[in-house]
Amino acid sequence: MIDRNGKYSAISLITHGLRKSEWPRAWRAHDLRKSYDVVVIGGGVHGLATAYYLAKNHGITNVAVLDKGYLGGGGSGRNTAILRSNYLTPEGVRFYDRSLELYRHLAADLNFNVMFSRRGHLTLAHNDGSLRTMRWRAEVNKLQGIDSQVIDPAQVKELVPHLDTSDETRYPILGALYHPPGGIIRHDAVVWGYARAADRLGVHLHQKTEVTGIDVVNERVTGVRTNRGAISAPIVVNCTAGWSTLISDMAGVRTPVQTFPLQAAVTEPVRPFLHAVVVSGTLHVYVSQTDRGELVFGASVDPFQSYSMRGSLEFVEGLAAHVLELMPGLSQMRLLRQWAGLCDMTPDYSPIMGTTPVEGFYLDVGWGTYGFKAGPVSGESMAQAIATRSTPEIISAFGLDRFAEGELVGEKGAAAVGH
Amino acid sequence: MIELPCPWCGPRGVSEFRYVGEGATRPDPATATPQEWRAYLYLHENARGWVRENWYHTAGCRRFFKLERETESNETRAAT
Ligand SMILES: Cc1cc2nc3c(=O)[nH]c(=O)nc-3n(C[C@H](O)[C@H](O)[C@H](O)COP(=O)(O)OP(=O)(O)OC[C@H]3O[C@@H](n4cnc5c(N)ncnc54)[C@H](O)[C@@H]3O)c2cc1C
Ligand SMILES: [Zn+2]
Numbered sequence: 001m002i003d004r005n006g007k008y009s010a011i012s013l014i015t016h017g018l019r020k021s022e023w024p025r026a027w028r029a030h031d032l033r034k035s036y037d038v039v040v041i042g043g044g045v046h047g048l049a050t051a052y053y054l055a056k057n058h059g060i061t062n063v064a065v066l067d068k069g070y071l072g073g074g075g076s077g078r079n080t081a082i083l084r085s086n087y088l089t090p091e092g093v094r095f096y097d098r099s100l101e102l103y104r105h106l107a108a109d110l111n112f113n114v115m116f117s118r119r120g121h122l123t124l125a126h127n128d129g130s131l132r133t134m135r136w137r138a139e140v141n142k143l144q145g146i147d148s149q150v151i152d153p154a155q156v157k158e159l160v161p162h163l164d165t166s167d168e169t170r171y172p173i174l175g176a177l178y179h180p181p182g183g184i185i186r187h188d189a190v191v192w193g194y195a196r197a198a199d200r201l202g203v204h205l206h207q208k209t210e211v212t213g214i215d216v217v218n219e220r221v222t223g224v225r226t227n228r229g230a231i232s233a234p235i236v237v238n239c240t241a242g243w244s245t246l247i248s249d250m251a252g253v254r255t256p257v258q259t260f261p262l263q264a265a266v267t268e269p270v271r272p273f274l275h276a277v278v279v280s281g282t283l284h285v286y287v288s289q290t291d292r293g294e295l296v297f298g299a300s301v302d303p304f305q306s307y308s309m310r311g312s313l314e315f316v317e318g319l320a321a322h323v324l325e326l327m328p329g330l331s332q333m334r335l336l337r338q339w340a341g342l343c344d345m346t347p348d349y350s351p352i353m354g355t356t357p358v359e360g361f362y363l364d365v366g367w368g369t370y371g372f373k374a375g376p377v378s379g380e381s382m383a384q385a386i387a388t389r390s391t392p393e394i395i396s397a398f399g400l401d402r403f404a405e406g407e408l409v410g411e412k413g414a415a416a417v418g419h
Numbered sequence: 420m421i422e423l424p425c426p427w428c429g430p431r432g433v434s435e436f437r438y439v440g441e442g443a444t445r446p447d448p449a450t451a452t453p454q455e456w457r458a459y460l461y462l463h464e465n466a467r468g469w470v471r472e473n474w475y476h477t478a479g480c481r482r483f484f485k486l487e488r489e490t491e492s493n494e495t496r497a498a499t
Contacts, residue, residue, distance in 0.1 A: 245465040256461035304438035307467045307491040313420070314434050347461050403461045404454045 007111050026192060027199035032206060035232040036064045038386060039224055041211050041247055042239035043067030044076035045187075045372060046364050048194035048205075049379020050237055050386075055201035057380070058387035063203045064233075066226060068210035072191035075241050076372060078341030080264050080298045080419065082277055082288065083373040084121045084182035086141050086148045088133075088414035091397040092350065093144045095377060098394060100181065102376035112193030114185055115291065119275055121182025122159065123418050124326075126171035126282040133413045134177040141179075151178045159276055162327045169325060171282050182277060184288050184296075187372060194379075214250040214361070221251060221360035235386055237362045242307070242342020244365035253356045255365065256403050257344045260301040261308060262369050262419075263315045265338035269293030278326070279418035285322040286418060295333065297323060300417045301343055301369060311338040343369045348408035349415040353382065353398040354391050362386065363400060369419040424497045427480040439473035439483065467491055471498055 006012060016023065037060055040047045047065050054060040067073065085097035107114045125131040134150050141148035156176045157165045165173050195205055206228070213225035214236060223232035238247045242259045269292050279286040284300045297319055302312070316338055324331055345368045346352060352366040364382050367374065381392045391399070397409050421433040441464055446455050464470070467490055475483050485498040 245463075246467060254458075254462050256463060258463045258465050304433075305440065305465065305490060306493055308493050310493075404457055406453060406457055 008113075026196040027205050030204045030206065032209070032226070032228050032231060033064070033204065035223070036204070037062040037233065038064075038235045038237065039231055039233040040065045040237045040239055041224070042074070042241065042243075043071040043195070043205065043207065044074045044239060044241060045072075045191055045194065045375030046076075046241070046367065046378050046382075047237070047239035048191060048198055049375045050239060050364065050382045051203045051379075052194050052198040052201070053379045053383035054386065055198060055203055057383055060383075060387060061202035063198075064206055064231065065198070065203060066206050066209040066211055066224070068208070070207050071195050071205065072188055074243075075341040075343065075367070076191050076375070077188055078264070078339055079187055079372045080286070080288070080296050081184045081187040081372060082121070082182070082286070082419055083116070083185055084179055084277075084418075085146055085373075086121070086123075086137060086177060086179040086182065086414065088137050088140060088411055089350075089409050090140060090144060091409055092411050092414070093141055093146060095394055095398075096373060097144065097146055098380075099374050099377035102380065103185065103373075106190070106193065106376065110193035110197045112189060112196060114189045114193055116183065116185045117291065118181050118183040119277065120159065121179040121277045122156065122279065123177040123179075124156070124163075124173050124278065124280045124282075125175045125177070126173060126280065128174070130281060131175050134175070137177055137414060146179075147181055148177065148179045151176050160274065160278055162273060162329050163278065164326060164328055171280075171325065184277060184290070190372075190375065194375075211247060211250070214247070216251055216358055216361070219358055221358055235360045235362065237364060237382060237386070239364045241344050241365060241367050241371065244344050244363070248363065248365070251356070251358050251361045253358055253361060253363070253400075255352060255363070255400065256347055257352070257366055258305050259307055260304070260343050260345050261306055261340045262298070262301045262343045263311050263338060263340045264296065264298040265311075265316055265319060265335050266297070267295040267333045268336055270295070270333070280322070280326060281417040283322040283325055284417055285319060285326070287323060287327075294336070295330070298419065301345065302340075307342060309340045309342065311340050343367070345369075347403070349411040350409040351378070351398050352400050353378065353395045354385055354400065356400055368415065370415045421493050421495070423474060423486060423495050425476050425479060426484050426497065427482055428476060431476070431479060435476060435478040437475040437477045439475055441470070441472055442485075
């Protein structure tokens with residue numbers, strides 16, 4: 001038997017397999033303490049990473065992560081797991097690239113196989129306008145030292161032979177932005193890996209614990225109320241993505257966030273044939289193939305604000321039509337499932353991170369359709385912001401006050417469809 | 420399929436409509452501070468529950484109208 005403090009390894013897997021006993025739980029359940037040094041609301045990748053780096057990098061272990069459901073039940077267990085750093089603004093590129101760097105070493109760091117596969121990421125251009133934005137992006141990327149270049153249709157065909165690169169389609173492919181270090185990861189493993197590692201450092205993970213109120217006295221946060229009782233805490237972090245407006249409202253902090261559902265779908269598994277992530281902004285669709293062989297499809301957000309996580313027939317109809325426009329050879333594939341998650345959209349497609357007018361109440365929200373890849377860097381920098389009581393340089397462009405100041409970080413051109 | 424009650428055309432599928440969103444009172448551009456103006460542009464209620472909001476019937480009568488919607492179940496009813 002492997003005790004909880006034991007490491008996962010090939011040897012432990014073999015001995016455990018031979019004994020055929022139950023694996024021990026990867027993290028513990030606890031009674032709620034009356035007080036914590038830090039309360040993190042939301043048990044997705046952002047909340048768990050924040051707690052993990054608080055404990056690991058700063059020795060702050062009297063930390064609770066509260067989730068109203070189960071860990072990874074929000075966007076972190078529903079996303080399409082695309083990682084990339086070829087954004088449009090220098091601030092954005094530096095930020096997401098730091099996250100990719102952390103992701104590269106995450107399996108070893110967490111002792112959990114997160115299956116990061118750097119298979120390359122292609123954003124297709126179907127008109128001159130998008131080709132122009134891609135050239136701009138490629139130059140910004142190169143200046144930040146990121147592998148990113150515009151390629152022509154023949155090179156696209158070489159990388160993804162199943163794409164229709166002829167000029168007989170409605171939206172012919174004119175080129176693509178190619179980002180070799182981009183790829184996909186096993187999203188659940190990232191969540192579970194952070195949870196297990198945080199648990200081992202002494203963080204309390206509380207599932208089925210819903211925050212129902214936040215106590216603020218004289219513009220200072222003093223604690224939270226939950227369905228399991230009240231907790232006092234000098235620091236409360238909002239990591240609830242699609243639900244974040246409800247939590248911010250409890251603290252009396254207004255944010256420019258609007259919640260939109262985002263849907264995705266997956267096919268039956270087939271033999272591996274697609275070795276890159278392919279995104280088409282014009283056709284509002286993207287596709288990748290998992291290690292199990294399923295094709296994962298996604299698109300842009302649903303057309304109206306909602307907290308509903310129901311999928312729709314309109315979505316799969318539109319999706320199928322657009323996928324077949326790109327890869328006519330897939331017409332016989334069968335969809336297995338579709339689902340939806342909630343996205344906290346901001347006006348500039350960039351996050352909102354750091355302090356608020358309420359002292360001790362921090363935001364790590366506005367993750368929209370692109371926040372999974374940002375989990376590690378966000379956890380690292382939020383932990384640093386809390387521990388050092390100052391805003392790290394890498395997130396200084398993402399403060400809440402930028403909206404009142406009119407200093408937006410325009411990422412729409414790089415984040416509206418390609419998440 | 421979610422149905423919206425267009426006051427002119429009756430109940431129709433949601434894909435015929437364009438979402439306009441929350442109504443907000445526009446401050447007077449002549450006197451508003453930049454901060455007030457940006458709050459008007461960017462801040463949202465983003466409520467969970469029954470809201471009153473604006474829609475446009477693109478593929479029908481092409482008129483703007485108000486309706487009430489429960490934003491988690493997407494149940495809708497005519498605005499009162
Ligand atoms: C279909 C889809 C595809 C996506 N694809 C990508 C992609 O390819 N790449 C990418 O980088 N990003 C992608 N995203 C975005 C990404 O999933 C999110 O930005 C990210 O997961 C947000 O993580 P989080 O930890 O902030 O929030 P979440 O994982 O959403 O976690 C928030 C948690 O807060 C909890 N909570 C809410 N209210 C309360 C309360 N009152 N009390 C206690 N707990 C509460 C919820 O239960 C939830 O578990 C996609 C999203 C979707 C929906
Ligand atoms: Zn009408």
